[in-house]
Amino acid sequence: MTTAATQRPTLAAVAARAGVSASTASLAFSGAGPVSEATRARVLAAAEELGYAGPDPRAQSLRKGRSGIIGVVMEDRLQYAFSDPVNVAVLEGVADELGPAGFALLLLTDTAESVAGIALAPMDGVILIGCSRDLDVPVTAFRQRGIAIVAIEAEPLEGVVHIDLDNREATAAGARHLRELGHERVGLVTLPLGSAHETQPLSDGLIEGSNVHTTIQRIRGARDVFPDAPGVVAAGFSAEEGLAAGRDLLASHPEITAVIAQSDLLALGVIRAAEEAGMRVPNDLSVLGFDGIRLDGTTHHDLTTLVQPSVEKGRAAGRAAVALVEGGDARGESFSSELHLGSTTAPPRA
Amino acid sequence: MTTAATQRPTLAAVAARAGVSASTASLAFSGAGPVSEATRARVLAAAEELGYAGPDPRAQSLRKGRSGIIGVVMEDRLQYAFSDPVNVAVLEGVADELGPAGFALLLLTDTAESVAGIALAPMDGVILIGCSRDLDVPVTAFRQRGIAIVAIEAEPLEGVVHIDLDNREATAAGARHLRELGHERVGLVTLPLGSAHETQPLSDGLIEGSNVHTTIQRIRGARDVFPDAPGVVAAGFSAEEGLAAGRDLLASHPEITAVIAQSDLLALGVIRAAEEAGMRVPNDLSVLGFDGIRLDGTTHHDLTTLVQPSVEKGRAAGRAAVALVEGGDARGESFSSELHLGSTTAPPRA
DNA sequence: GGCGACTATCGAATCGATTCGACCGAATCG
DNA sequence: CGATTCGGTCGAATCGATTCGATAGTCGCC
Structure with a gap:
């Protein structure tokens, strides 16, 4: 095996067989520098015969100082x-x-x-x-x-x-949209705030102990408009986790008339939670998403959301x-x- | 910039500063070979002072013949x-x-x-x-x-x-399950057969021109039990594409009483297509999936499927x-x- | 006290390519 | 026709480490 590995042809071997120097062979492969057509052909032929697949990327990256x-x-x-x-x-x-x-x-x-x-x-x-x-x-x-x-x-x-x-500004814009519609009691369903993958009520302590920039900025944006909005942190990114968070939020804060979800999948879960609880969307509960991913076929709603590129x-x-x-x-x-x-x-x- | 790059410390520099040879410094880092505790500490200290982050992976991979x-x-x-x-x-x-x-x-x-x-x-x-x-x-x-x-x-x-x-055997087992239930007219919704991402009727020509092993094996397994089963090739892996394929299949073959879908997501789409057409699952149409992924919350059904690891x-x-x-x-x-x-x-x- | 067994360290070769400067013959130009 | 350039090729140095064999010391033991 070691032998087999050692026997793999090198540029030098190809050069020798083609009757040129290693430098020339290198140029023939890289195309960087003048090489006569005849020589290049000879080198390529030699490579073919020896089963040489081209310069070793490992050696190249050392020499070039770059690995690609x-x-x-x-x-x-x-x-x-x-x-x-x-x-x-x-x-x-x-x-x-x-x-x-x-x-x-x-x-x-x-x-x-x-x-x-x-x-x-x-x-x-x-x-x-x-x-x-x-x-x-x-x-x-x-x-x-x-x-x-x-x-x-x-x-x-x-x-x-x-x-x-613009996580914060975009969320704030979405929140303003809800306020303009007349909503005053708004709840949040946020993305995870850290590595604890569990559904839990949103608290200031959680926010401070976290360094998940996106989630935090979106919370701030929502609170720029609804400073006291309560929230639930979802355990993950999926609709199922949005469902769980939605249930929690609707149960603990029955007064809310709208939910700002931090992603479309979470929003989808929230909609399910609402329907489960006998509420209709948007009549009984407005739901705002984030991302603008296409959710064809998954829901009958056309989600109001913040579309990001x-x-x-x-x-x-x-x-x-x-x-x-x-x-x-x-x-x-x-x-x-x-x-x-x-x-x-x-x-x-x- | 080039200068900065050149100035990045090397093992040799660290060794020099620690007053040892490069070989010893190497051993100090890799731990392969006897190095006195004092020397190792000196080398590590020198590295720290020079901001040396350890051996360059590029050089290592050339020397070791492995990149990891x-x-x-x-x-x-x-x-x-x-x-x-x-x-x-x-x-x-x-x-x-x-x-x-x-x-x-x-x-x-x-x-x-x-x-x-x-x-x-x-x-x-x-x-x-x-x-x-x-x-x-x-x-x-x-x-x-x-x-x-x-x-x-x-x-x-x-x-x-x-x-x-065991794509073929597993699918055949699922097909036998359907036959034992009494089904005789069964349709297939398959995964893509190539890079043409479009919904199309399954034909022998398509199968022969394809080299998507998994899809082909599952088709064979189904036909081992239902040799004449008609089918539709889905345009992709998602439930939406299953929905499209399901619609096609149900429209072109209204006589079928069961569908063998090649994945759970496709099966989910087929169920939607059936419900859309006013059929109930499993009463009016049986649906078999493949994969055994968890589909919590996405459907109210507990999908009959082939669970793979x-x-x-x-x-x-x-x-x-x-x-x-x-x-x-x-x-x-x-x-x-x-x-x-x-x-x-x-x-x-x- | 001397000799073998270790231990710690070092030098030099090596991994496989790229690249810079030198070199040579041929073509171009004045 | 001699000087100049240029295209094509080659040698040698280099990239940054690892590793093998050799060399000093050190220690223990008879």
Whole structure:
């Protein structure tokens, strides 16, 4: 086996067989530099005969100081992270940009154990997506290694390019929409605030102990308009978890006439909870979502929601990472969400 | 910038500062070999002072001949691939095994453009998951590079470790269950057969032109029991696409009393299509799924389905890849699905 | 007290490519 | 016709670590 591995042909072997020097063979493969057509053909033929598949990426990355790999750090459990369609869309956007630019995508998770080892991979850059864990340790490690860092919707960090969304303002706009309709008692169903994946009442303590930027900003936005709005923190991203949170909220706060859910899937769950409780949406309860993912066939409602450019966020992050690695500079980008007026909000019954 | 990059400390610099040789410094970091406690401390201190984050992974991988990276090849569009919960579960299983074993996961997509470049990343091994595209080209490239290959539910390939599922037998078992209930006119709603993402009637030509192993095996299993069962190929993995396919099937074959859907999400769509058409499940139409994913809250039915160990499949693939890279040998594994009797199948009405 | 067994450390070779500067012959230009 | 440039090729240095064999010391033991 070791023998077999050793026998794998190298550029030098190919060069020898083609009767040229290694440098020339290298040029023949990379195309960087003048090589006569005849020579190139000879080298390629020799490679073919020897079964040489091209320069070893490992050696290339050492010499070039670049591996062509950009990491994406996601939530601990992938099933969990991928249950949020926005995360998937963002990842798609990232992949869209990375592929054509010649970069590969390394999927990393911010497990406790891996925090230390997360920087051990040969990456040129890294993109942080919706991580709940504390970012200081890994970010420091990345910096030391000279790995370019891009963060999506994270709290401001020195030396990190940020891709942002107007979470607070957008939510506030949605809240104002509800107030204009006449709502005064509004409840919140929020995304998780940390790694405790359980349904629980929203409290100031929870907010302060958390560093999940997006969730916090959306809570702030809602409270900019409804300062005393009570809330329930969902255990996850799915409609089921929205259902559970919705039940809790409706049971503990029967007075509310509208719910601001922090994602469309949560909103879907809330609608189910309402229907379960014999309420009609939007007549008895208005429901506002966030994200603007398509929910065809899943519900008969056209959800009123804040549509955000998820894929575009990922693209921007991918572009920024590539720019940082290649050129050296990239500025952050800020995206905004747009209120889509669907059929799930209406004036309160009263 | 280039200067800054050049100034990043190297092991040699750390060694010099600690007053030891590079070899000793290396041992101090890797722990492979005898180093006095005092020396190790001195080296670590020097590293700390210089802001050295440990050996460069690029250099390590060249020297060791290993990068610690295992690639996972998925469908072209990630949003599409991740719309199948089984794919996500498999990926989770893979990640579960790779992380603790010290390997990172590179996410690759089998785009047409990337087929050539797919092997350019410094990988030690690769896992192929549900790829519809032709695998010959990339597999050959992987082999030439000495990259270990593991494939999940793929057609047999030389030099590739296979992780299999009893798709055909399981589907046949489900079909027999329907026949035992008394069904004679059964329809199929299948997963995609290729990259043409559109709803279309199932035809022999389509099957022959396809190389999507899983879909084909499940069709065969169904036809082992109901040789003439007509079918519709869904445009994708989601419930919406199942709904579309279900509508087509029910419209073109009103005589059928049961549907064998190739996934739970498709089954869910078929149930919606049936209800839409005024049929009740299971009284007017029996529906059989595949996968055994949890569909809590999404439907009021307890789906009769073939439960497969998705995460475990991913784990097995991850383990095999690691074993192949580290030791040298690994045998394939074969998993089986179990019929879960839910409330969506019953004797035909008549 | 001397010799073998260790321990800690070091030097040098190596992994497989890229790249810069030098070199040479041929074509171009004045 | 001689000087100049340029296209094509080659040598050697380099990227940053790991690792094998060699070399000093150190200790124990007879």
